[in-house]
Amino acid sequence: MSNPKILDNTPYWLEDRRTGSGEGLGRCNPYGYERDPQVMGGVHDLKHEKFMYFCQNQADARYWLTCQYGHRGQVTVCYAHAMMIRRRMVELCPRCAWPDEARQIDKSMNDTMAELACHPAPFDPERARLLVRLDDLRGRMDELIRTGVIKKGGPLQLSEVS
Numbered sequence: 553m554s555n556p557k558i559l560d561n562t563p564y565w566l567e568d569r570r571t572g573s574g575e576g577l578g579r580c581n582p583y584g585y586e587r588d589p590q591v592m593g594g595v596h597d598l599k600h601e602k603f604m605y606f607c608q609n610q611a612d613a614r615y616w617l618t619c620q621y622g623h624r625g626q627v628t629v630c631y632a633h634a635m636m637i638r639r640r641m642v643e644l645c646p647r648c649a650w651p652d653e654a655r656q657i658d659k660s661m662n663d664t665m666a667e668l669a670c671h672p673a674p675f676d677p678e679r680a681r682l683l684v685r686l687d688d689l690r691g692r693m694d695e696l697i698r699t700g701v702i703k704k705g706g707p708l709q710l711s712e713v714s
């Protein structure tokens with residue numbers, strides 16, 4: 553598994569606060585809510601992401617990002633990023649998209665696929681058994697989507713922490 557590519561996502565054209573003092577909040581971190589295990593469950597494994605973005609501006613304020621189902625996480629961002637989040641809308645709440653059941657199924661699927669790799673022969677009965685299991689897991693994941701256990705949760709609302 554390769555590490556994510558780091559891309560500069562500083563919106564210089566909106567606001568350049570790279571040399572600003574900030575409000576003592578540190579660096580703008582527009583994607584922090586997805587990775588903070590305290591607030592959003594830390595559902596995103598960095599190793600599985602292709603890109604990682606960062607912003608060089610100093611943060612201006614702290615905001616709550618709240619999903620339609622009440623999950624919320626804090627982001628500490630520059631005003632330009634707050635504006636971008638409001639305009640683009642965050643459609644996916646990580647907690648809604650990855651409830652515990654979905655995470656367990658996802659893990660079982662990965663384990664099953666790893667086992668499959670150890671049984672490459674087409675007529676290996678163990679292989680047939682694993683394929684049935686994989687199919688069953690896919691079915692359970694579809695069921696979670698159909699019954700609304702897995703949902704998008706968006707759009708997330710951004711509101712300044714007072």
Ligand SMILES: [Zn+2]
Pocket residue numbers: 562563580581582607608609629630632633
């Ligand atoms: Zn920013």
Ligand SMILES: [Zn+2]
Pocket residue numbers: 619620621622623645646647648649704705
């Ligand atoms: Zn949610």
